[in-house]
Amino acid sequence: MRVAEISLPAIRHNVRRIREMTGGAVIVVVKADGYGHGAAIAAEAALAGGAAMVATADLEEALALRGSGIDAPLLCWLHGPRADFAEAVAADIEIGVSNLQQLEDLAAAAARSGKRAPLQFKVDTGLSRNGAAPEEWEALFARAAELERDGHLRVRGIFSHLANAGDENDRAQAARFDEAVAMLRGAGIEPEMIHLAASAATLTSPHLHYNTVRVGVAAYGLSPLADRTSAQLGLIPAMTLRSEIVALRGVPAGTGVSYGFNHVCETATTLALVPIGYADGMPRALNGAGAWVTVAGEHRPIVGRIGMDQFIVDVGPLAGRLSLGEPVVLFGDPERGHPPIEIWAGLLHTINYEIVVGIGPRVLRVPVEGDDA
Numbered sequence: 282m283r284v285a286e287i288s289l290p291a292i293r294h295n296v297r298r299i300r301e302m303t304g305g306a307v308i309v310v311v312k313a314d315g316y317g318h319g320a321a322i323a324a325e326a327a328l329a330g331g332a333a334m335v336a337t338a339d340l341e342e343a344l345a346l347r348g349s350g351i352d353a354p355l356l357c358w359l360h361g362p363r364a365d366f367a368e369a370v371a372a373d374i375e376i377g378v379s380n381l382q383q384l385e386d387l388a389a390a391a392a393r394s395g396k397r398a399p400l401q402f403k404v405d406t407g408l409s410r411n412g413a414a415p416e417e418w419e420a421l422f423a424r425a426a427e428l429e430r431d432g433h434l435r436v437r438g439i440f441s442h443l444a445n446a447g448d449e450n451d452r453a454q455a456a457r458f459d460e461a462v463a464m465l466r467g468a469g470i471e472p473e474m475i476h477l478a479a480s481a482a483t484l485t486s487p488h489l490h491y492n493t494v495r496v497g498v499a500a501y502g503l504s505p506l507a508d509r510t511s512a513q514l515g516l517i518p519a520m521t522l523r524s525e526i527v528a529l530r531g532v533p534a535g536t537g538v539s540y541g542f543n544h545v546c547e548t549a550t551t552l553a554l555v556p557i558g559y560a561d562g563m564p565r566a567l568n569g570a571g572a573w574v575t576v577a578g579e580h581r582p583i584v585g586r587i588g589m590d591q592f593i594v595d596v597g598p599l600a601g602r603l604s605l606g607e608p609v610v611l612f613g614d615p616e617r618g619h620p621p622i623e624i625w626a627g628l629l630h631t632i633n634y635e636i637v638v639g640i641g642p643r644v645l646r647v648p649v650e651g652d653d654a
């Protein structure tokens with residue numbers, strides 16, 4: 282009853298478009314279950330679209346992807362003090378290294394396994410999250426060069442993450458990043474992948490592309506920019522959240538709808554029950570906010586409070602044309618007439634990222650090849 286259709290052609294198209302736009306390698310970020318699209322589904326489509334590598338935030342997510350049969354180059358960068366890098370080495374997962382302790386732990390794990398572990402340095406250039414601080418770079422890179430010579434490690438890349446705090450701040454971060462890259466080269470290490478831009482900078486700032494970009498939301502066809510739509514960026518939203526009508530009821534004027542009767546029907550109409558609710562990531566805060574769905578190609582309003590498992594649509598004018606099982610689209614590609622996810626994000630004062638990643642586990646992710654499965 283609850284389906285997130287994931288368009289594989291859309292993800293492939295988006296990744297190809299980013300490759301054409303940048304001319305370099307593309308790393309596609311599939312953390313948080315592929316931004317809610319299904320990590321393995323997203324990873325396979327991204328690789329088919331030409332991604333050189335996929336990435337997750339943490340090692341657990343990366344190991345799960347290996348368990349799903351994804352054997353492409355795979356990077357992860359957010360580690361707790363008890364992260365087991367031996368598992369990473371055994372599974373050929375590249376570790377994003379942010380400090381000396383992680384470097385030593387990785388080298389020790391590699392030495393025990395007799396393998397040479399690939400890694401990429403994550404440096405902080407101003408975001409103030411993880412990533413090695415500038416005063417740590419010199420010692421960190423010198424030690425890595427030693428461990429490379431000993432045959433335990435191979436430094437494959439270096440990266441940093443932008444604060445998206447405007448062009449001037451981006452340029453200042455890039456200047457610091459350039460210093461880090463120069464310092465790494467000074468230590469005798471030539472990184473293969475050099476990457477700073479995530480989706481926003483990839484789409485707006487060619488001077489920040491280096492030889493690789495690292496994109497999440499754009500690969501799923503969503504815009505990271507408040508003032509540009511997916512279509513304006515040449516991207517296709519990959520997720521269509523859909524359900525179906527499971528009950529239809531004609532009601533007289535004055536009928537109260539759902540908990541608290543915060544909606545009362547002004548005229549006689551027909552109400553359709555749709556079995557998706559806030560447990561599935563449909564925000565309860567949409568109550569009375571004027572959000573709509575598409576039913577039989579028409580825009581129809583969501584009425585009354587959203588429950589944990591279900592919500593109600595006023596389908597009055599369509600009633601004669603509908604039967605149980607009629608599809609209801611909650612959001613999808615506006616170019617195909619579906620509500621854009623940005624309506625929900627706007628009503629909730631948040632970003633499309635938070636909506637898409639919050640789609641719950643009861644919603645079945647269904648990869649689709651065609652346009653309209």
Ligand SMILES: *Cc1c(COP(=O)(O)O)cnc(C)c1O
Binds near residue numbers: 310312481495496498
């Ligand atoms: C999540 C994340 C990304 C992807 O960001 P988008 O804005 O979705 O492209 C890139 N790099 C890092 C370090 C991240 O944490």
